[in-house]
Amino acid sequence: MQITRTTPVPMSDVRGWSAETDVLIVGHGCAGASAAIEAARAGAEVLVVEAAGGWGGATAMSGGEIYLGGGTPVQIACGVHDTPEAMYDFLQMATGPGPDEEKLAAYCEGSLEHFDWLVGCGVPFGAGLWTEPSWEAPTGYGLMYTGGENAHPFADRVPAAPRGHIVHMEDKRPGERSAGWMLMKHLAATAERSGASVRYGVRTERLVVDGDRVVGAETVTFGERAFLRARRGVVLAAGGFGADQRMLAQHSPRLSRNRLVGTDHDDGGAIRMGQAAGAAVRHMDAGQVAFPADPALLFRSVLLDAHGRRFINEDTYPGRVGQAALFRQDRQVFLLYDEAINEEVERTAGRPVEPTWVSDDLAELEDLAGIASGVLSDTVEMYNAHAGKGEDPLFHKSARWLRPLAPPYGMLDLRNTPFGIFTLGGLHTSVRGEVLGVDGDPIPGLFAAGRTTAGIPSWGYCSGTSLGDGTFFGRRAGRNAAAV
Ligand SMILES: Cc1cc2nc3c(=O)[nH]c(=O)nc-3n(C[C@H](O)[C@H](O)[C@H](O)COP(=O)(O)OP(=O)(O)OC[C@H]3O[C@@H](n4cnc5c(N)ncnc54)[C@H](O)[C@@H]3O)c2cc1C
Known part of the structure; x- marks a missing residue:
């Protein structure tokens, strides 16, 4: 197997920048798009580089369930009572062991505002509570239990509330016309409307550093290498590592030899780039596992x-x-x-x-x-x-x-049946979206979000927490990168 080198390039080795921007975002899935929107709204010049030929990543294949709560308009319309405290208590149990409590608190407190933000980006939500056991609800429904809230052991300890908010997609068909595609369509359009530029077919392979500060990235487009300068920060939002058997074998051997729920670009490259720049990682053994x-x-x-x-x-x-x-x-x-x-x-x-x-x-x-x-x-x-x-x-x-x-x-x-998996572990980030080094301090100029990071689903998983924390902390990463 060919291993792409990830050691950062010293700026002194860069003979010329092919483009410059304030904030460079790697990956145009839900985390990258959310970062792009907020960085651009904060007044930064934003460039998103995406390895694939179009936006979307795993987000565009997904069921479009977003874990939100605390009394959203969809919950209220369904007659569901919920509070940020109940949401926190539930997630703390369900996403552990080892949840990031600071992130959880921010996520639960910010959930109502985040719902409004998504609606403000044009994301349509369905209405009506779906209570049948299934991975996805049929078209039209807007809310479902997506984490075992109404079952043992959680229902015995915290008042149960459904929090899987479902993006509305007419005539949806899993894998073909997914609600996740509809989510992405609105996020990508909002990012462009906000002023972010996007380049497709551009694969990021290494970060560029000036001392300990990240100042850009080296990219490859149809075999051609280029250096992109980021005056304020780089946001890594390039998905997980479920497509890289070597990383799976290294960090979570039981996840290997299963069926990836994701894309070929979930190759962990961004995680390795962050590690090579000194980043800490968390929960690399964790994975979502579809029965x-x-x-x-x-x-x-x-x-x-x-x-x-x-x-x-x-x-x-x-x-x-x-x-x-x-x-x-x-x-x-x-x-x-x-x-x-x-x-x-x-x-x-x-x-x-x-x-x-x-x-x-x-x-x-x-x-x-x-x-x-x-x-x-x-x-x-x-x-x-x-x-x-x-x-x-x-x-x-x-x-x-x-x-x-x-x-x-x-x-x-079921002994020989592969399970559908994706990885949950990744770069250790702060609530501001900063990538933290092995000594716990932010790496200057480096931010990350989505499945490139360890987020709300730290070990245990609930459907919706991936799109949820990707968009929520993607926004923060973009905003804080722009503020450098
Ligand atoms: C079928 C399916 C159903 C799912 N349903 C749900 C659900 O209902 N709710 C939920 O919360 N989660 C769901 N998930 C999981 C969820 O979709 C993903 O975990 C989430 O979309 C990850 O978002 P992201 O922005 O981190 O990554 P992605 O959306 O994958 O975006 C990352 C982008 O980065 C690009 N990229 C990768 N490497 C590079 C590089 N080196 N240079 C440049 N670009 C790069 C990729 O091409 C990709 O476009 C589902 C996943 C699948 C596949």
Whole structure:
């Protein structure tokens, strides 16, 4: 594999700048676009350089769920009561261990203003609360639970409020016409209207430094190298590192050999550039892990480890289940359900699921799955005994999803199924978007946002926190770079 060098270029080696600007932004996804808007509005000359042929990155592929709360107009219209304090308490539990409490506090306190800011950029939000288990809501809905707020263990500790705000996209189809594309369309248009210039097909490979200060970047366009000067600051907003198997193997081996939810440009280049300039990193082992079965099936089924035992309540956020299945069970999991569940999934989600094995006999399924004799039967016996009373003393699954299983059973073997992943770790930044060095001080002239950084989803994840912190802290990075 060819490794691009990331050691910063000393300014004394630069023979001439091909362009100069106040703020140079690397990457035109949600974080870069938000930084561009705020830097330009602060009066700075802004240049965005994007490696791909157009704006968007992973943002334009995304479901367009943005984690916002504290009593937004969408929440109020849906009859949801929420406060910044409840949002903080929830996120502190759900995104840990090791959340950045200063960032969390800023994010929760600023959430209402950030909603208004997005609306001010033209971003349309849907209306109506969607409560069915799914990754995305159908067109038209504006709000859903996206972090297990209404499930054990969080619902027992903090008043539950849905905070996944969904960008409205007519006739949306995951992967083809996504709500994330609609978000990006408005952010990119606002950035240009605010005066930011954009160049596509320009890949940034190294930072340029004057002493310990970052003063520009070296870029490559169709093989041609150039130096761009940033008089005030460089903002790295170039996504995560899920496309780089070498970095995955180094920092989070369990995330490797899965399916990237992102783009080829999530190659960690910006993180390495920051590190090479002295930046600290955080939570490099963390990742969002999509459980590879329809949430409508997962919530109703019994999820088993390799030994035929349950290990989590199936009705929590499917990304939390995904993390538990990947990081704690090494993907060695099975899903057990019955015909009634499959019919219900077909009725509500329109997608019946073909099991790997079908049998009336749990002993036969034990045999097929390599589970020790009697364990699966014990698991089902206990589950059924309590489910009949609407109880789950082991994992506290909600009564809404509890029903005794009956033969014929279907069992889905997920042991060889790749999970959808993206990385959450990255450069350590301050609440102002400054990149912090290994000794904790800001690196002069260097800012970052989005999945290039460790942000609100520090280890645990809730859908919407990536677009949420990318836009929120992207704004701050842009504003503070402009203020240098
Ligand atoms: C299918 C899917 C659904 C998702 N749904 C949601 C959701 O509903 N809610 C949510 O919060 N998150 C969701 N995510 C995750 C979320 O989309 C991303 O984590 C988020 O968009 C990252 O934003 P970003 O600005 O950091 O990176 P990106 O949007 O990826 O933008 C980074 C940009 O930098 C460019 N770039 C990379 N390297 C360089 C370089 N060296 N030089 C120049 N440019 C470079 C890239 O081409 C890219 O355009 C989803 C992701 C996918 C793929």
